[in-house]
Amino acid sequence: MEGVLDHSLRDVLTRIQGVDVCVTEFIRVTDQLLPESVFRRLAPELGAGSQTPSGTPVLVQLLGNDPVAMGENAVRAVEMGAPGIDLNFGCPAKTVNKSRGGAILLKDPEEVHDIVAGVRRALPDQVPLSAKMRLGFQDKSLALENAQAMEAAGAMRLTVHARTKVEGYKPPAHWEWIDRIREAVKVPVVANGDIWTVDDYHRCREVSGCDDVMIGRGLIANPFLAQAVREGSEGLAAVETWPRICELLLAYHLMVLDRLETKHVAGRAKQWLRMMQRHYPQAETLFMTIRTERDPHRVTEYLQQAVEISAIDINR
Template sequence: MKILLAPMEGVLDHTLRDILTRVGGIDLCVTEFIRVTDQLLPQSVFHRLAPELGEGSVTPSGTPVIVQLLGNDPVALGENAVRAVDMGAPGIDLNFGCPAKTVNKSRGGAILLKDPEEVYSITAGVSRALHDRVPLTAKMRLGFYDKLLALENAQALEAAGARQIVVHARTKVEGYRPPAHWEWIARIRESVSIPVIANGEVWTVDDHRRCREVSGCEDVMIGRGLIANPFLALQIKGLRGHEAHDRCWPEVLWLVLEYHRLVMQRIQPRHVHGRTKQWLQMMKRYYPEAELLFTQLRTERDAQAIECLLVRESDRLGINPDR
């Protein structure tokens, strides 16, 4: 049983991948998508979104990281896939699931699921360019407006050379609204011979169990659930108990402080406050303390002032932030 960390643009960047994989339980990460139009991108673009390429394609704690590409030009995608592999990527993933309007407007992500022939053409182009040097995988939703082409799209991916498919169990129109239709992942799994990984609406250990039972999948990809509860992967694997949230919070606060300090080092100062607040916002589903802390930070934009507040809160809880 493997747990994969999902790609989430503007959220699960390399710094949060670093922090979450330090906690443990995650077997593989997929980068935020690298958008490809009609040209070969410079290496700087790859290093910006996937800096792990310069470190053996693993996070600092040693978790493998594969590169995700998004676009609709088979040739350009193939050329950029080869560049990523030459830079050290151990695998290439293709994005057929992004629901963002700006992405779909430029014919990227989930909108491609309207046409299984185009899904096939794109995937086949990248597969030919890679020549089996590394595994080619894909992430898809159940469709755009509806689920009528779900099986056909999955079969197109397999026929074109994808070795594995992650299925987010909702359509583009359904967005992230519950429920996730895990039963459709089971139908897809039965229609192809390559491995299928389930994705969508896994927030707890029980969700993970039910997702595997309904979908029939051995492996699961989790995004928001791991952001809301950094210990979820360890809990799923039985490597950590289900402690009360108030007993977990001091550890979580230490992670937030460490994340904030890393973000201060890695991105422009004016963006730091937004990243830290974003994570706290997403954790409030699981930790009431995160919502209280977010309220204290809501109007603060100075990164150093936020660090001081986090340190004071750590001191109050008896945490040594510099351990």
């Protein structure tokens, strides 16, 4: 999730137990070997055992269409400490697809095969290589062929977002298609798409037949979702977890304040609050409070107040 799930948010979200592994934002590869500084900027966990501060492993994801350059950059990431490489064939962004990256490559299973094969050849055999795909670009007619091409080229695991590029993020996610892909390949398949609740998680596993599930937007909307899944419960009510959310939001904002230009800082907290409105009604109130505020230090004050007020409310 480019521009959203960066290393700061990975740090904050994995402070809550339940996440087994994270994947970085995609690192865009053209036809050149990227400098180490690019990897350190997008995946600073590489300098800390390739895991978040709480100990969750972090895989490096690459996006591009040049098999040789993709392979060279995969090797660089592994040499810097990445425990595995993931390839992005799912990004639906127009700017990415226009430069032949992400989901547009699903129009040509042979090209998909060549890219995966190029990376597999470059990497040591023991390094895990996985790939993420959608069901297709305009339709689902090549879904099975693309998955089989990735497997044949050496992908050891596939994560499938259960929609095409054209379908974007519009519900529903077609989990039944993940089951078809799972039956068509021998490597493990991970289900992804429209998992917002514990009930969604169980229904997705039942329909897709997958043991493992990847959660993106659902975890941002409810940071306690993975923990609830792990514990086999419906999770705590929003009113019970809101004080902890306020603490995490403040911590996230301060991390962003420390590394981004001032003009870009306030937007990150607002972005996260907007996504949490799906689960937390309190998030809408706080969002409206800071909606027009551009001064990041004033945002800090508002978030500190939210921490204090939520702690008082929960102790009443």
